[in-house]
Amino acid sequence: MNPEMKGRGLVAGSAHGEALVSQKAFTFAHGVDPSTGVVTDVRSDVRGSNVKGKVLFYPFGKGSTTASSWFLEAVRLGNNPAAIVTEGVDLSAVIGSVMARLIYGRQIPVVSGIPRAAYGVLKSGTRVSLDGESGKVIEER
Amino acid sequence: MHLDSAQERMMRGEVGEAKQFAIEIATKVGDAVGADELVPIKSAHVLAHYSSLHDAGVEVLERFADSGGKFAVPTSVDPASIDLQHWRSFGITEDYARQQFRLCDAYAKMGGMRCWTCVQYQVCNFPKEGETVAWAESSAVVFANSVMGCKSNKITAGMDVACAVLGLTPRFGMLLEENRRAGVVFRLGLKGLTDLDYRSIGYFIGRGAGARVPVLSGLPPSVTSDQIKHLGAGAAAAGPVTMIHFPGITPGSKTVIDATGGETVEEIEITRSALGEIEADLNQFSGLPDLVAFGVPHLSVNELGELAGMLEGRKLRKGVRMYAYTSSQAYDMAERTGIAEAIEQSGARLSHSTDAEISPLKALGFRTVLTNSAKLAEIVSSEGEVKVGYATQREIIERVTG
Numbered sequence: 001m002n003p004e005m006k007g008r009g010l011v012a013g014s015a016h017g018e019a020l021v022s023q024k025a026f027t028f029a030h031g032v033d034p035s036t037g038v039v040t041d042v043r044s045d046v047r048g049s050n051v052k053g054k055v056l057f058y059p060f061g062k063g064s065t066t067a068s069s070w071f072l073e074a075v076r077l078g079n080n081p082a083a084i085v086t087e088g089v090d091l092s093a094v095i096g097s098v099m100a101r102l103i104y105g106r107q108i109p110v111v112s113g114i115p116r117a118a119y120g121v122l123k124s125g126t127r128v129s130l131d132g133e134s135g136k137v138i139e140e141r
Numbered sequence: 142m143h144l145d146s147a148q149e150r151m152m153r154g155e156v157g158e159a160k161q162f163a164i165e166i167a168t169k170v171g172d173a174v175g176a177d178e179l180v181p182i183k184s185a186h187v188l189a190h191y192s193s194l195h196d197a198g199v200e201v202l203e204r205f206a207d208s209g210g211k212f213a214v215p216t217s218v219d220p221a222s223i224d225l226q227h228w229r230s231f232g233i234t235e236d237y238a239r240q241q242f243r244l245c246d247a248y249a250k251m252g253g254m255r256c257w258t259c260v261q262y263q264v265c266n267f268p269k270e271g272e273t274v275a276w277a278e279s280s281a282v283v284f285a286n287s288v289m290g291c292k293s294n295k296i297t298a299g300m301d302v303a304c305a306v307l308g309l310t311p312r313f314g315m316l317l318e319e320n321r322r323a324g325v326v327f328r329l330g331l332k333g334l335t336d337l338d339y340r341s342i343g344y345f346i347g348r349g350a351g352a353r354v355p356v357l358s359g360l361p362p363s364v365t366s367d368q369i370k371h372l373g374a375g376a377a378a379a380g381p382v383t384m385i386h387f388p389g390i391t392p393g394s395k396t397v398i399d400a401t402g403g404e405t406v407e408e409i410e411i412t413r414s415a416l417g418e419i420e421a422d423l424n425q426f427s428g429l430p431d432l433v434a435f436g437v438p439h440l441s442v443n444e445l446g447e448l449a450g451m452l453e454g455r456k457l458r459k460g461v462r463m464y465a466y467t468s469s470q471a472y473d474m475a476e477r478t479g480i481a482e483a484i485e486q487s488g489a490r491l492s493h494s495t496d497a498e499i500s501p502l503k504a505l506g507f508r509t510v511l512t513n514s515a516k517l518a519e520i521v522s523s524e525g526e527v528k529v530g531y532a533t534q535r536e537i538i539e540r541v542t543g
Contacts (some may be wrong), residue, residue: 010173025348025380029193030498030523041523043422060352060381063519064498065277066193069298073195088352088381089174091314092297098169099299102162103201110173 005114007085009135011097013109015083016129016140017055019122022046026058028070028092037079046124055128055137056081057119061090071096075104083130085119085137086112111135142171142311143178151307159210163303170300171311180312183268185216185305186261186276187253188298189244191237192222192499198298199243205302206247213308216253217261219278220439220466220496221245225257231492232505251306257494258468259438260370262289265470270392273316275304279383280438280516283373286384288366290392292316295383315383323386323400325350326408329359331416337533339368340515341419342411343375347382348419349409356386356400359411364390367441374438375515423518423531429461430511430530433489433541434497436466437514442474445491449483451535455542457488462507463541469493487542502527511537 024045028034031041037052051074061067071092074080080100084093089112100106109132119137122128127140144152144164152168154161167179188194189202223233223241249255256265259278262285268274270290276282277296285291294314296304304310314320327346331338346355355376369387376382385391386400394400435448448465457463465484467475472493475481481491498520502510510521511530521529532540 011169027523030520034195040525042525043519043523047525062347062380063279063378063523064193065279065282065295065297065301066188066190066499067297068300069188069194069198069201072197072201072299076195076197076200089314090381091170091174091295091300094173095166095170095297095300098166098173099201101169102165103197103204 003139003141005118005137007111007113007135007137009131009133010089010094010112011110011132013107013132014130015055015109016127017053017082019124019126019128020046020049020051020054020056021119021122021124022058023116023120025060025062027061027063027067028074029064029067032070032074034070034073034077034079037074051081052079054081055083055085055130057085057122059087059116061092067092068096068099072099075100075106080108083109083132085114085130087115088112111137142168142176148179158208159205159306162204162208163306166300166303167307167309167311174311174313176311176313178312179309180273180316182214182275182304182308182310183272184214184266184274185212185301186219186266186278186281187216187301187305188219188277189248190220190222190499191241191244192501194244194298199240201299202244202247202302205306206250210251210306212252212305214305215266216305217256217266218248218253219259220257220499221494222499222501223495224492225494237501256468256470259496260468263441264468273310275301275310277301279377280370280374282383283377283385284370286315287373287387287391288369321354321384322402323356324353324406325355326397326401326406327355327357327411328408329357329411331411331413335533337420337513338416339372340375340513341416343372344379344419344515345411345415346385347376347379350380350382352381354384355382356388356397358388358397360387367444370438378516378519420531423515425522425528426509426530429458429541430509431462431507432510433461433463433537434466434510434512434517435534437497437512437517439496440465440467440471442471445471445475445480445484449480451538452484452487452489455487455538458541458543461541463489464492464497465489466492466496513537
């Protein structure tokens with residue numbers, strides 16, 4: 001177990017929550033129902049889970065450039081994750097989070113640069129906290 | 142991120158509220174991704190369809206338009222969620238259309254080209270090789286980087302309008318030469334490729350490349366820009382791909398070695414069995430569908446002509462709808478040249494200014510959709526509400542016509 005991981009902080013803010021851990025490319029566009037927060041994507045390994053209030057881990061984004069607006073709609077309806085952690089930079093998560101701050105005054109930190117293999121030791125449901133400035137993700141014991 | 146004095150003035154709100162909002166978005170995103178400055182763009186492409194922007198997106202676009210936002214560079218727009226001309230006859234409700242028209246009005250107020258297409262590069266938005274652009278629409282970004290030799294990141298909703306209003310975009314990612322080098326080689330040795338193969342090849346690359354830029358060798362010299370359009374769309378639907386080097390086609394990449402810069406990188410063979418797995422994954426049923434959808438991304442007028450030829454003398458079976466989606470411009474040409482009539486004689490319909498993946502398919506009563514588009518198959522199955530079948534255009538026509 002590696003209780004602390006260090007990535008690159010992309011969007012500032014601190015968050016706590018249960019981890020929701022996906023090992024597959026992820027998208028909010030057509031993949032998460034913004035009116036519930038439930039993952040609908042049949043190719044997602046976390047299909048049926050709810051992103052609301054979770055610290056969401058996935059390796060990369062995929063697909064449509066509308067992902068940031070699906071994300072923003074989830075924010076508008078209060079069904080957004082507490083934070084997002086990725087391996088590669090998912091621009092739609094960054095843009096969605098920036099817009100969430102500017103439009104709805106919500107802080108949803110984003111961290112990237114934590115490889116699948118590293119965050120893969122976390123189980124969905126483990127409590128984690130993270131800091132979107134320093135990029136630190138800590139497993140709460 | 143370093144801002145020059147003109148940009149500082151925008152930030153302080155001295156050049157209007159819309160530019161201030163836009164530069165706040167652009168600099169925050171730029172800071173997040175490690176951009177050093179904002180650089181000029183030659184064109185923009187933005188999203189304004191209700192199905193994906195939702196009410197939050199209407200708020201954002203109206204905020205730009207109502208605060209005096211105007212596009213600073215030639216700006217095109219992705220398809221709407223409804224056929225803007227014939228929406229009533231496609232069964233769209235007034236309430237749904239109203240939200241879409243709010244987006245249309247806001248977009249028009251800002252001075253955008255009203256093309257409503259995902260293939261703006263075949264219709265109205267023609268930047269030159271080497272130019273920096275800020276485009277939304279994942280399939281068009283792949284085309285811009287890979288075929289046109291432009292430089293674009295995959296600009297997502299919200300940021301797209303900010304860049305268009307500023308005429309600027311943060312410099313990072315695919316705007317930097319070092320990030321455009323290929324990091325994985327896909328080798329294709331297969332011959333006699335079908336329409337479906339091109340889409341499946343793209344999808345396979347999108348899945349396998351991860352965050353690396355791929356190079357694809359082995360495409361036949363006869364490959365058309367339409368085939369590359371669909372290949373790129375499949376790739377972008379399956380993963381984060383924003384560029385594929387096609388040796389001999391992509392400016393600056395005559396060979397695989399040009400694309401990789403001579404680095405030794407992983408090589409992946411595209412086999413018939415790999416494509417078979419993609420087809421099996423994207424194909425969820427084999428019966429008669431409620432809807433056949435062609436044209437994700439939009440069909441060119443050439444492709445509409447081919448479709449008309451394949452439908453000649455055939456009639457659509459009872460209970461099956463067939464929609465061919467295209468740009469308003471290709472629609473007009475098809476109308477004037479008899480192609481539209483030839484297609485519609487079979488019972489199929491042309492639909493313009495919208496597209497299947499951003500239509501309210503479930504609300505329109507469709508439970509099953511059959512398509513040769515990997516992008517549509519991926520998106521429809523992601524939502525999990527409508528079942529999708531995936532087959533070649535020829536197989537589909539044989540299945541659904543008598």
